[in-house]
Amino acid sequence: MNTIKLHDKYFKNFISKDEIDIAIKSVALQIHKDIKGEIPLFIAILNGSFMYAADLLRHYPGQCEISFVKLSSYEGTNSSGSIKSLIGLNGEVKDKTVIILEDIVDTGNTLQEIFNLFEDKNVKQLKIATLFLKPDVYKKKLPIDYIAISIPDKFIVGYGLDYDDLGRNLSDVYQLTTLNMKNIVLFGPPGAGKGTQAEFLKNIFNLIHISTGDVFRQNIQNQTKLGKLAKSYMDAGNLVPDEVTIDMLKAEVEKNSTAKGFIFDGFPRTESQAKALDLFLNEKGETINGMIALEVEEDILVTRLLERGKISGRPDDQDEEKIRNRFNEYHTKTAILKEYYAAQGKYFGVNGVGSIEEITERLKVVFNQL
Numbered sequence: 001m002n003t004i005k006l007h008d009k010y011f012k013n014f015i016s017k018d019e020i021d022i023a024i025k026s027v028a029l030q031i032h033k034d035i036k037g038e039i040p041l042f043i044a045i046l047n048g049s050f051m052y053a054a055d056l057l058r059h060y061p062g063q064c065e066i067s068f069v070k071l072s073s074y075e076g077t078n079s080s081g082s083i084k085s086l087i088g089l090n091g092e093v094k095d096k097t098v099i100i101l102e103d104i105v106d107t108g109n110t111l112q113e114i115f116n117l118f119e120d121k122n123v124k125q126l127k128i129a130t131l132f133l134k135p136d137v138y139k140k141k142l143p144i145d146y147i148a149i150s151i152p153d154k155f156i157v158g159y160g161l162d163y164d165d166l167g168r169n170l171s172d173v174y175q176l177t178t179l180n181m182k183n184i185v186l187f188g189p190p191g192a193g194k195g196t197q198a199e200f201l202k203n204i205f206n207l208i209h210i211s212t213g214d215v216f217r218q219n220i221q222n223q224t225k226l227g228k229l230a231k232s233y234m235d236a237g238n239l240v241p242d243e244v245t246i247d248m249l250k251a252e253v254e255k256n257s258t259a260k261g262f263i264f265d266g267f268p269r270t271e272s273q274a275k276a277l278d279l280f281l282n283e284k285g286e287t288i289n290g291m292i293a294l295e296v297e298e299d300i301l302v303t304r305l306l307e308r309g310k311i312s313g314r315p316d317d318q319d320e321e322k323i324r325n326r327f328n329e330y331h332t333k334t335a336i337l338k339e340y341y342a343a344q345g346k347y348f349g350v351n352g353v354g355s356i357e358e359i360t361e362r363l364k365v366v367f368n369q370l
Ligand code: AMP
Pocket: 190, 212, 213, 214, 216, 233, 234, 235, 237, 238, 239, 240, 241, 245, 265, 266, 267, 268, 269, 270, 273, 316, 326
C-alpha cells in the first residue's frame, strides 16, 4: 500500500500499471480485429487520455492515425455537469473510421458532447474506447464499444488522470481515501521543547505521544536488553543504530492499534528512519500528516539543556561536550529531514522561543490545519 498526497487530499493504490497495460492491450487487439483492415483515426480526448492513447497505439498491431481533442468536465473531485469544448476538431474526418479514446466515462456528459461534435461530420463509423467506465453512475444510453476497465464510483488519479492538475504522471491509478489517523512528527534540535509541548498537545488532540528517547530511558532503567544496548550510544550523545530504533518504534505504534494518531517526538532522526516510517504507515493506509518543527537558536538550547540537566539527572544533559555531540548528530543526520518533508509539502516551522503557553498556542494553530 502506498498513500500519496495531492494538494489537500490523500490517495491510495487502486489499479497497477500492469493491470492497466493488460487491459489496454486487449482493447487494442480487439479494435484491430473488429475493423477488419480499415485504417482507424484514433482521436484522444485530452488531457486525461494522453498516456492511454500512447500505450494503446503502441499495442495496436496495424496502421493507424491519431489526433487530439480537448474537452473538460471536471473541476475538483465532483463532476460539474457542464462541458466546455476547448480545442475543437480540425482535419478531415469524413468517411473515416473514428475511434474515440476517452480516459474515463462516468455520468456520460463528456461522451454526449463527443457524439454531438461528430453528428454532422459524416464519419464512416464512430466507436468509443474508454479506459475506465463507472457503470454505477453512467446515465446515458450512448453505446460504448470498448471498456478496458470498469470501476466503482470512486475518484481516481494517475495514469493521465488528475486531481486539480496533479497526479497525471503517476504510472499506477490511485483512489481517494480518507485517513483515520492524525500523525505528526514533532521536530527540532535537542532542547527545543518537543517533549514538553507533546505532553500538552497529546491531551488537546487525543493522540498518543511516542518519545523514542523516553522509551530508551525506560529500557535503561528496567535494565532490558534494549536498554543495555542503547545506553552506551545515548551516554555519549550518539544516535542509537537505525534498525534497533525503527523496530522499537514500530512496536510502540503496534501497542496502540486503536489510537487516533501519534505525536512522534525524537523520531525520525535519520533519513532511513523517515523512509521506514513512511513505509510502515503506508502499509496501514495512513501517512504522516506533517512535520512541525520548533525553531530555536543553538545558544539558547545549550543553556536550556544544561539547566535541565541539573534537574533531570540525564547524563547526556550534563556535559557540554556531550550536548555539542548531540547537536553534531542533529546537524549531520537529522536536520536534512526538513528537506525530506518539505519536498512532500509537509514541513511547518514554528517559532520555539517564548513562554510554554505561547508556543503551545502556535503549535495548536498548525495541528488544527493538518
Ligand atoms: P531525546 O530524549 O530525544 O533527546 O533522545 C536521547 C537519546 O536517545 C539520543 O541522543 C539518542 O542517543 C537516543 N535516541 C532517541 N531517539 C532516537 C532515534 N530516533 N534514533 C536514534 N537514537 C535515538
